[in-house]
Amino acid sequence: MKSNRVIIENSEKIIKFSELCCLFCCPPCPSRIAAKLAFLPPEPTYSLVANEEVKSKFQLQLNEKAEWPYSERDKDTIESFYTRTSRGNRIACIFVKCCSNARYTLLFSHGNAVDLGQMSSFYLGLGSRINCNIFSYDYSGYGASTGKPSEKNLYADIDAAWHLLRTRYGISPENIILYGQSIGTVPTVDLASRYEVGAVVLHSALMSGMRVAFPNTKRTWFFDVFPSIDKVSKISSPVLVIHGTEDEVIDFSHGMSIYEKCTKPVEPLWVDGAGHNDIELYSQYLDRLKKFVSVELVN
Numbered sequence: 001m002k003s004n005r006v007i008i009e010n011s012e013k014i015i016k017f018s019e020l021c022c023l024f025c026c027p028p029c030p031s032r033i034a035a036k037l038a039f040l041p042p043e044p045t046y047s048l049v050a051n052e053e054v055k056s057k058f059q060l061q062l063n064e065k066a067e068w069p070y071s072e073r074d075k076d077t078i079e080s081f082y083t084r085t086s087r088g089n090r091i092a093c094i095f096v097k098c099c100s101n102a103r104y105t106l107l108f109s110h111g112n113a114v115d116l117g118q119m120s121s122f123y124l125g126l127g128s129r130i131n132c133n134i135f136s137y138d139y140s141g142y143g144a145s146t147g148k149p150s151e152k153n154l155y156a157d158i159d160a161a162w163h164l165l166r167t168r169y170g171i172s173p174e175n176i177i178l179y180g181q182s183i184g185t186v187p188t189v190d191l192a193s194r195y196e197v198g199a200v201v202l203h204s205a206l207m208s209g210m211r212v213a214f215p216n217t218k219r220t221w222f223f224d225v226f227p228s229i230d231k232v233s234k235i236s237s238p239v240l241v242i243h244g245t246e247d248e249v250i251d252f253s254h255g256m257s258i259y260e261k262c263t264k265p266v267e268p269l270w271v272d273g274a275g276h277n278d279i280e281l282y283s284q285y286l287d288r289l290k291k292f293v294s295v296e297l298v299n
Contacts, residue, residue, distance in 0.1 A: 038112060038183045038209065038226070039149035041142040045117030048080050048092055048144050057081065060094060066117035070124060078120060082144075083164045085156040089140040089147030092116060093161060095169065096134040098127025104198060104293060106177050107165060108136040109158060109184030111204075111277075115143035122280070130289045132177070135169075137161040151186075151225050158187035162195070174198045177293070178237075180205065182250065182276070186226045193234035199297055200235055201289070203242045204276055205258045206250045215251065232261045240266050240292050242285070244274030266296055 045066035048058035058080040062068055068075075079095040094116055106127070110119050116138050123134040139157050140147030147153055165171060177199045180188025185205035192200045209225035211217045220227050232239075239262045243255025252270075259268050269288040271279050279285050 038186075039139075039141070040113045041139075041149060042113055042115055042118070044143050045115055046120075046143060048082065060116070060120065062117050062120070066120070068121050070121060074124060077124065081164075081168075083137075083160050085140070085147075085153070085160040087140075087147070087153055087156040089145060089153060089156070091137050091140060091146075091157050091160060092144040093135070093137040093164060094120065094123075095165075096120070096123045096127055096136070098124060098133050099131050102127070102131055102133045104131075104175055104177050104297070105133045105135055105165070105169070105171050106179045106201075107158075107161060108134050109178075109180045109188050110136060111182035111184055117143065126286075126289075129286055130293050132293060135161070135165045154183075154187045155190050158191050162191055177201060177297075179203065182206075183226075186228055189228040189231050189235070192237060192239075193231040197237050199292070200237050200239045201242065201292075202232075202239060202255075202258060203279065204244065204247060204250055205241065205255060207254045207257050211254065212250060229257060229261060232258055233263055235262065236264065238264045238266050238297065240288070241268040242271070242279060242288070243268070244271045244276065244279050246273055247276045249276040266292065 043065065045063055047061050049061045051057035051059065060075065060078050060080040077097045079097070081093055082090050083093055084090055108123065116136060119136065123136060127134045137157060138145040139149050140153040141149040165176065173196060176197045178188045178192050178197055179201040180186070181203040185202045188200065188202065205228060206212050206226060207229035208220055208227045210221060220230055241255055241259040241262070243252055245252050255268070259265055269284060271282050271284060274282055
């Protein structure tokens with residue numbers, strides 16, 4: 001999620017009336033704030049090529065913009081397909097079979113400026129290291145998915161992905177870990193607040209859109225977007241919160257506030273010195289996930 005922060009010149013703790021007038025009288029309206037704040041889909045780095053014999057099957061075809069450090073044979077571990085959302089968009093999905101004996105499958109909602117092509121190699125590496133399979137999808141307007149990115153589409157997208165994962169693979173909710181990164185924490189929190197799952201991972205989570213744009217915001221306004229801070233307390237599953245202390249996009253305070261609102265938090269991972277896009281490069285990232293999946297959830 002790229003930064004589009006608005007500089008507030010006053011130092012007061014609430015938004016002034018003049019600022020509210022600016023929001024309403026001088027568009028953007030909340031949906032436009034959300035679009036500018038959150039959605040930066042890249043040029044597609046892949047396509048889904050239909051199988052000539054079975055039209056419902058597709059092959060993930062990466063272009064030169066997607067890095068793939070593995071062999072061509074490793075691509076056979078990825079199943080690709082489409083599903084339709086309740087809002088009429090067709091979204092691309094992949095299932096990465098990283099481990100034959102995996103107990104858990106991650107339903108991974110990725111960050112802002114990437115698509116499935118860019119994330120596929122990361123998924124394969126992550127899943128093989130923490131012994132999990134990974135199911136992921138592209139938001140409406142990203143990659144090979146149709147439609148336009150919006151808050152309502154985010155929720156419809158993850159709902160469609162969830163139901164496809166449950167029906168196509170028959171995976172029980174207790175064996176599904178919802179993993180959201182950056183903007184992906186928004187649909188993750190929403191889904192987790194409505195379904196009980198095996199666990200939830202919130203990586204660089206935001207409290208709400210207005211709290212990112214206006215850091216001094218202390219309450220959820222009726223025109224706010226992505227109000228995860230008001231939903232996270234409804235999550236009944238164990239929650240692991242991960243955040244970098246030097247996050248330049250979503251301030252570290254967001255992660256701490258999300259953690260404090262959780263009803264079943266586990267020990268969080270605060271990565272000292274990490275920013276928004278480099279947490280995965282720190283050794284404690286994999287160590288913490290391994291412990292969470294193979295020790296804490298099992299016990």
